[in-house]
Amino acid sequence: MNKGNKTILRIIGILTGLLFLSPFYIVIVNAFKTKKELFMNTLGLPNSINFNNFVEAWKRLDFLSVFFNSLLITAGSIVFIIIFSSMAAWMLQRNKSKLSNFIFFLYIAAMLIPFQAVMLPLVRVMGKLNLLNIPGLMFMYVGFGSSLSIFLYHGFVKGIPTALDEAATIDGCNSWQTFWHIIFPILKPITITVAILNTVWIWNDFLLPSLVINRPGTRTIPLATFFFFGEYTKQWHLALAGLGLAIIPVIIFYFFAQKHIIESVTAGSVK
């Protein structure tokens, strides 16, 4: 490639990059403005930097408590998804029976089912079981998350030689010991992928928690944002500060785990 071409490409790259960043710019600058200032000047920088809107939004969102709800639900669900999906995937891959193939097929086929198709009966069934609460929600995430997670683990287990399992059995390990001491540590790379993909999904999920735990006190970040936004539609300066707060944890997560995140997303889609 010659020099001129490279310069043109670089300029195109910078312009597209700025275009992609502009929504963040709009949110940030306006979250610092007063109501009046925002109305007069939407595109420019704020006159002064003060955090009043953020403080106000933090209080009204009850941000600390919704943040911990989100964290608890996401982390709790992920731990159970990892434990149960990896166990099931290993057994389904190693056991070559018809039943085992059929169960695996069910998990894969279920990926096509849209949430709307199960939403109404799910709420009814879970209501009857007294599971419309945070533990119930985690249980549902284990159910919904198992398809993709088992699929990913299954593909990875295929690449682990069965000789390893056999050696462990000869050494006197039972299935439980073989799995946890020998197999599970080898699964680490795919466990990271499973954890990241499910984190992104559960952290941002709105519809399911809105049907299950939609009460003050148990709300997650997306739920609290939705209600906050409904109350302050005419007060964009507060609403935008709230949106800013909601985004910050994701951006921090992205900066720390960027490489893993991009690798996981690629692995999760291409397989």
Add this chain to the structure above:
Amino acid sequence: MKRNKLAFWGFVGPSLFAFSLVVIVPLLVGIYYSFTDWNGIRSNINFVGLKNYLEIFKDEGFIESFIFTTKFTIASVITINVIGFSLALLVTRKLKISNALRTIFFMPNLIGGLILGFIWQFIFTKGFASLGELTGQRWLLGWLSNQETGFWGLVILMAWQMSGYLMVIYVAAIQNIPKELVEASQIDGANAWERTKHIVFPLVRPAFTVSLFLTLSNSFKLYDQNLSLTGGGPANSTQMIAMNIYNTAFKFNEMGVAQAKAVVFFLIIGVVTLSQVYITKKSEVEM
């Protein structure tokens, strides 16, 4: 043998129990409900045959939302794939800023659809309006106040969110292209466009299958962004199928009809995505 069975269910059981109770049972119960007059409140439920399904075809709101969703899906699948692929070509050209660009393009994909929709609601209604007044461009005024701008608003929002995702998938495919192939074509005198057309395009076909599947199903099932960007308005003119089902169930308490719609929705998604995968897979190049 008994021990083996015990181990099998011990390992598969917990996951399968949650999966059955959350996915399989509700799916079957849902199919049954779609043939009943269930309204979510009354406890006695009567079998009504195909009544709910016949009602769907008389429901103008559903038909309109179906047409809107289909148009939206076509527009967004094309836009996202074209932009995603272009970004992938851009960031694989070994510029100094390539890595930074990749980070930026992918970022919106991690933010939840609900929050993205609110952000863009502000941009379209306030940001666009200010820009329009500043530059005198009248087409920037009044966004989201009619079906057309609501439609393109959703397309732009989805393009911003998903292009980076597809870029990542296409980048992985482009980087898998053997260097010798590209070099050989350069020696043969192929220019950049010819190389893209005859080498890159055919060899990223598997990634294209995946990308098409992802964008197709994500666009067709869209709910969160629809809710937060336009709320289906004005006057339900930008309501998509998922939202129509939700409203039928929770605003009008017609659970049976909503469930019948959901079953139809499931069948459409199944048929469309499976035939897409079948068709695009058939035309992939074997390496």
